[in-house]
Amino acid sequence: MAESKLPVNILVRTVLRSFFLQASWNFERLQNLGIVFTLAPALRHLYRGQELAKACRRHLEYFNTHPFMAAPVLGSILALEEKQAKGEQGYLDVHEFKSMIMAPYAAIGDAFFWGGVRPLAAAIALFFAAKGSLWAPVVFLLVFNIPHLWLRIGGFLKGYLSGLKVIEVIQRRRLPDLAIRIKECMVILLGGLSAYLTLIALKAEDLSTGWGLVVAPIVLFVGWLAARGFSSLVLVLCSSAILLILAQFENFLNL
Amino acid sequence: MVIENYLIAGTVAVLAGLDRMAVLQIMISRPIVAAPLAGWLLGAPLVGLQVGGLLELLWLGRLPVGAAIPPDDTQVAVGSVALAVTAGRMLDYSEPEFVILCMLVAIPLGKCGQVFDRMARDWNGKMLHRAEMNPEVIGEGSIERYHLQGLIHFALSSLATFTVILVGGLIILNYTALWFIIPVGKTLNWLSLAFPLIGAAVIIGTINVSRSMSLFGASFATVILIFWIL
């Protein structure tokens, strides 16, 4: 295991800089400049002159991963760079490590955070919003950011302290399966939330609760349309138009 | 008043817009956070909460994976709140149906967000090229300054989207609000229900959970039946 050679303040600066990872995201090489920016304090500590320029150039290669999963990757990169600066040869060099890890880690982060935690936090917060509580945004931020910041800070340290072994840690956690579990919970919550919102609307329209059972198949039908590629924009504009036309029709009948 | 609101909401639009991709990503960019924040600063927190609650789910299923650019729900949310407050005062509307009307205007206008976002990323690409053309920048501090310049590009793209929604929205509402406010008012309850339910439907339709439809249907029906029995 690598010994801690970089001073603590440089590690802290790297974590803080990692929040700016995607500031210059581009279609050419995606997060590459961000990686150089984040690693710059550490690289300056490890290399001088020509060596430093070479190290920077090395990191300007194509790179893209999930912004939060980048934390353990950055930690491991620092551990590998430390070794490389001392002239030690590892199982993989920094370039090989980066190119192998970026896509699988991106997949894990996308599934876990974008597919799982974020909708889960939204589903929970929307119950508060439905009650008219201004705590909704606070709840959302808390549920999302606890795992987020834990990974950004804890994941970085784990990566730095365990180097290449960080992969085993990630592998043991079976995050993609956990992500599926979270998504299932989220879908159930979303069902409850949708039913709750339906009940609010039925009450406001003075209709019986039982009508809610008619709404469910409509939602599933819209879901089926979405699965066939209809976009939210089209769906929301069409259904608004249908509702507005129906309202006119009702108006007409009343006359 | 328009200028003042533009500056206040524009600041939220830029900060939340940067959070989408460029910095932090602590999710102040989500409608459920950005809209109440804008509403609070404009003196109408509940309008913000209404907009945030209705818009949050709509594009939540569109993930920012790889190089794919999802629709800019951040600017639609902040723009809808700014429109509801600003146009509401100008045209003298304060009903919840006017907020929905503002959202219906902001949603199609927000389409331009993806175009501006793409332009910002293209701009970043050109900047990367400039940074690499100049070998001396590497190793000194200036490559970091190049990187941070990207923030300006993303900020401008967010501000541009927000401006299109606010200015375009004010013009459109000025001519159409009078016609649509009554029908929208009549369907207020159903429209308020349609937004989150369509969002939920898109999520369960596109998520990679094989049983999403049955899980959703079962929990929906359970809640309805429990309330029916009680």
Add this chain to the structure above:
Amino acid sequence: MNLVLARIDNRLIHGQVLEAWVPFIHADCIVVANDKVAGMTFQRVLMEAAVPRRIRVVFTTIEKVPETLASEEILARRVLLLFATSDDALRAHQRGAEFTELNLGNMHGGKDKLRFSCTIALDAHDIENLESLEEDGVRIVSQCIPADRQMSWRKLIRHSGTSYGH
């Protein structure tokens, strides 16, 4: 065998494939056709760790693509086939891998490559490869995720590409 999507994606298994395409086409098996990856345990283990258990991942060399696709364990599955480059796709097709449509997902930039869309950068060699695939009756379209509009690659390259040089 039920091949539901063949795709060129230099990132192979990543978020777009798992979060967007897999649910859209209901795939339950991903075949990664790549000589380099097939030979590297470390990379294979990493990729497998990124995929939920209910989806099978099979790694194969380009040579063995047709064999793999015809194998017992894959016959009953809905397969998503991934290549990293146009070279690989052409070689696999010439060896007998049967796909009638090819999706261009991500083909990132590099020396002498021109960028034709956000995610597609091609050089003259790529275009040659795609042309021969087309001659063999493969329909080639670019579509990064299902929510994007599908576009014929001919239409894509009609616009002049952007070069940033190197």
